[in-house]
Amino acid sequence: METANKLASDVRDLALAERGKRKIEWANQHMPVLQLIRKQFIKEQPLKGIRMSACLHVTSETANLAITLRDGGADLVVCASNPLSTQDEVAASLAKDYNIPTFAIKGEDNETYYNHITAALDHQPQITLDDGADLVTQLLTKKKDYVRHVIGGTEETTTGVIRLRAMAKDGTLKYPIIAVNDALTKHLFDNRYGTGQSTLDGILRATNLLIAGLKVVIAGYGWCGRGVAMRAKGLGADVIVTEVNPVRALEATMDGFRVMPMADAAKIGDIFITVTGNKSVLAAEHFEHMKNGAVMCNSGHFNVEIDISALEKIAIARKPARPFVDEFATKDGRKLYLLGDGRLINLAAAEGHPASVMDMSFANQALSVEYLIKHASELQPQVYPVPEPIDRQIAKLKLESMHVQVDKLTADQEHYLASWDEGT
Ligand SMILES: NC(=O)c1ccc[n+]([C@@H]2O[C@H](COP(=O)([O-])OP(=O)(O)OC[C@H]3O[C@@H](n4cnc5c(N)ncnc54)[C@H](O)[C@@H]3O)[C@@H](O)[C@H]2O)c1
Numbered sequence: 001m002e003t004a005n006k007l008a009s010d011v012r013d014l015a016l017a018e019r020g021k022r023k024i025e026w027a028n029q030h031m032p033v034l035q036l037i038r039k040q041f042i043k044e045q046p047l048k049g050i051r052m053s054a055c056l057h058v059t060s061e062t063a064n065l066a067i068t069l070r071d072g073g074a075d076l077v078v079c080a081s082n083p084l085s086t087q088d089e090v091a092a093s094l095a096k097d098y099n100i101p102t103f104a105i106k107g108e109d110n111e112t113y114y115n116h117i118t119a120a121l122d123h124q125p126q127i128t129l130d131d132g133a134d135l136v137t138q139l140l141t142k143k144k145d146y147v148r149h150v151i152g153g154t155e156e157t158t159t160g161v162i163r164l165r166a167m168a169k170d171g172t173l174k175y176p177i178i179a180v181n182d183a184l185t186k187h188l189f190d191n192r193y194g195t196g197q198s199t200l201d202g203i204l205r206a207t208n209l210l211i212a213g214l215k216v217v218i219a220g221y222g223w224c225g226r227g228v229a230m231r232a233k234g235l236g237a238d239v240i241v242t243e244v245n246p247v248r249a250l251e252a253t254m255d256g257f258r259v260m261p262m263a264d265a266a267k268i269g270d271i272f273i274t275v276t277g278n279k280s281v282l283a284a285e286h287f288e289h290m291k292n293g294a295v296m297c298n299s300g301h302f303n304v305e306i307d308i309s310a311l312e313k314i315a316i317a318r319k320p321a322r323p324f325v326d327e328f329a330t331k332d333g334r335k336l337y338l339l340g341d342g343r344l345i346n347l348a349a350a351e352g353h354p355a356s357v358m359d360m361s362f363a364n365q366a367l368s369v370e371y372l373i374k375h376a377s378e379l380q381p382q383v384y385p386v387p388e389p390i391d392r393q394i395a396k397l398k399l400e401s402m403h404v405q406v407d408k409l410t411a412d413q414e415h416y417l418a419s420w421d422e423g424t
Contacts, residue, residue: 008077008095008101009091009094009095009101009102009103010102010103010104010105010112010116010119011088011091011092011094011095011102011103011104011105012088012091012092012105012106013088013092014092014095014096015092016088016089016092016093017089017092017093017095017096017097018093019089019093020060020063020087020088020089020090020091020092020093020094020097021093021097023060023063023087023089023090023093024060024063024064024067024090024093024094026060026355027059027060027061027063027064027355027358028064028355029355030354030355030356030359031061031064031355031356031358031359031362032359032397032398032401033359033360033363033394033397033398033401034064034065034068034359034362034363034366036397037068037363037366037367038067038068038071038072038366041068041069041071041072041073041366041370042071042072044072045072045073046072046073046370046373046374047069047072047073047074047369047370047373048072048073048074049073049075050073050074050075050126050127050373051074051075051076051123051124051125051126051127051149052069052074052075052076052077052123052125052126052127052128052129052369053076053077053078053079053120053121053123053125053127053128053129053135054066054069054076054077054078054079054120054128054129055078055079055080055081055117055120055128055129055130055131055132055134055135056078056080056081056129056130056131056156057080057081057082057085057086057131057347057352058078058079058080058085058086058087058090058091058094058102058104059085059087059090059347059351059352059358060087060090060351060355061352061353061355061358061359061362062078062090062358062362063090063093063094063098064355064362065358065362065365065366066078066094066098066100067098067100068362068366069366069369070098070099070100072366072370074127074369075123076100077100077101077102077103077119077120077123077125078091078094078100078101078102078103078104078120079102079103079104079116079117079119079120079135080103080104080105080108080113080116081130081131081132081134081135081156082131082132082343082344082347083106083107083108083109083110083112083113083343084106084107084340084341084343084344084347084348085106085343085344085347085348085352086104086105086106086108087106087351088105088106091104091105101123103115103116103117103119103120104116114138117134117135117138118138118142118143120135121135121138121139121142121143121146122143124146124149125146125149125150126149126150126151127150127151127152127153127154127369127372127373128150128152128153128154129153129154129156129365129369130153130154130155130156130160131155131156131157131160132156132157132159132160132163132301132302133155133159133160133163133164133167135153136153136155136164136167136173136177137163140167140172140173140174147174147175150174150175151175151372151373151376151377152175152176152177152178152372152373152376152379153175153176153177153178153372154177154178154179154180154365154368154369154372155177155178155179155180155181155383156180156181156361156365157181157301158181158187158191158222158223158224158277158301159277159300159301159302160181160301161179161181161182161383162277164177164179164383165383168381168382168383173381173382173383174381175376175381176372176376176379176380176381176382176383176384177382177383177384178368178371178372178383178384178385178386179383179384179385179386180361180364180365180368180386182385182386183364183385183386183390183391183394184391184395185360185361185363185364185391185394185395185398186360186361186364186386187223188223189357189360189361190353190357190358190360190361191222191223191224191227192223192224192226192227192230193227193357194227194352194353194354194357194358194361195223195224195227195228195275195299195346195353196224196226196227196228196229196230196231197227197231197353197354198346198347198350198351198352198353198354199224199227199228199231199273199275199297199299199345199346200228200231200232200235201346201350201351202297202299202324202339202340202345202346202347202348202349202350203271203273203295203297203339203345203349205324205349205350206297206322206323206324206325206339206340206345206349207295207322207325207337207339209271209295211232211235211236211237211271212235212236212237213236213237213238214237214238214270214271215237215238215240215268215269215270215271216232216237216238216239216240216269216270216271216272216273217240217241217242217262217265217266217268217269217271217272217273218232218239218240218241218242218273218275219241219242219243219262219272219273219274219275219276219281219282219305220242220243220274220275220276220277220278220281220300221241221243221245221248221249221251221252221257222248222275222276222277224275224299224300225241225248225275225276226251226255228273228275228299229241229252229255229257232273233256233257237271238258239257239258240257240258240259240260240265240268240269241257241258241259242259242260242261242262242265242281243259262281262282262286263285263286263289266282266285266286266287266289266290267289267290267291268291269290269291269294270291270293270294270295271294271295271296271297272290272294272295272296272297273297273298273299273345274296274297274298274299274300274305274306275298275299275300275305276300276305277300277301277302277305278300278305279302279304279305279307280304280305280307280310281305281306282296282305282306282307283307283310284307284310284313284314287310287311287314287330287336288314290334290336291334292333292334292335293334293335293336293337294336294337295325295337295339296336296337296338296339296342297338297339297340297342297345298340298342298343298344298345299344299345299346300344301344303341303342303343304342305342306338306342308338308341308342311328311336311338312328314328314330314331315328315329315330315336316329316330316331317329321337323349324339324340324341324345324348324349325337325338325339326338326339326341359398360394360395360398363394363397363398364386364390364391364394367386367390367393367394368386368390371387371390
């Protein structure tokens, strides 16, 4: 039994640890690729003595990544990447059972959220792991002295990668970052199947609504939006998509969904789900036209997709209706519902992505961290893709774990594909 690191951590209640440990072990069973990496890390100790700070959603899957990094020799601390996404029992177990200092409390206020990020930065990391780029942003703006220790970092999500590319463009970024989100074995599966399933799971747990027959409006037909649309359709919803990108709008149309501007969708939707990574996608001009009983939620990274202050302005009263459901009574007698305070609904009201999809995302994280330690000196302060061999290796290992076999190119086929004059 490992000893508690009670002093270093700030979690809700260490007494929750036993429940957290069971959750972590359950998730581990569904993360075979990460298990293989962990075995290799235990043997080779590639992260030995490297200080790392990980600002990630503190879930049972993240715990398995943290344990893998620790077992590879890393000196790791963990903090939350969102005030509502922490699983308190998991945070307690990480601190108590696995001796990984953890700073995360579900429902923490903004001040505590940033204090926790500061605590993680005071570890003076050599590697940063981010989900949304809050850790890097705080480091580069509030803790500039510590930047000299950092050799590299990783970023988990689309919004974080966008922020980091903007930093690299204007010269603010000071060290190389690997965009884990952009690996094929990450966004094709985590963003699509993970967000697709867990977003609907969050809505169902919060509302217990029957989705069949409802008009579900999905803003954004990116990797996440495609997954959410696919799962909503599977539950019998009449799915409507809103987009700003003509190619994505065309794709949604040919996938069989109705596409229209939000101004029109606002009038007919029963449930609205934003997954754009953009701000004010649902705003005052939409709330005005929504039907009585309309439900709104967000699965994009930040809680800016639904303009909550505009919603508060048109409301005469706001009260909780159920856990993670707030009712806004409008002056004209309607009731509009906001889920999870506009934060990622799959993490606020459900448990985030299932472990088997996070297996690939976090395998990318672990192997990218190892890669950074070996290659950081050759890299510039830019955003880099996950090296292709890592991506392919993860796909191979995942297929093996699922007992799926694939064909191999024959020498003749390889030659055919590599030449320009065959087949003429
Ligand atoms: N909930 C989760 O667990 C989870 C998981 C992965 C990613 N994310 C987050 O979800 C968001 C979307 O990620 P993605 O990978 O799908 O990104 P993406 O870039 O593939 O897709 C975003 C889509 O939104 C569209 N869009 C932008 N502004 C819009 C507007 N005003 N109205 C309608 N459409 C608009 C874009 O054209 C694009 O097609 C990001 O913030 C990402 O960080 C959340």
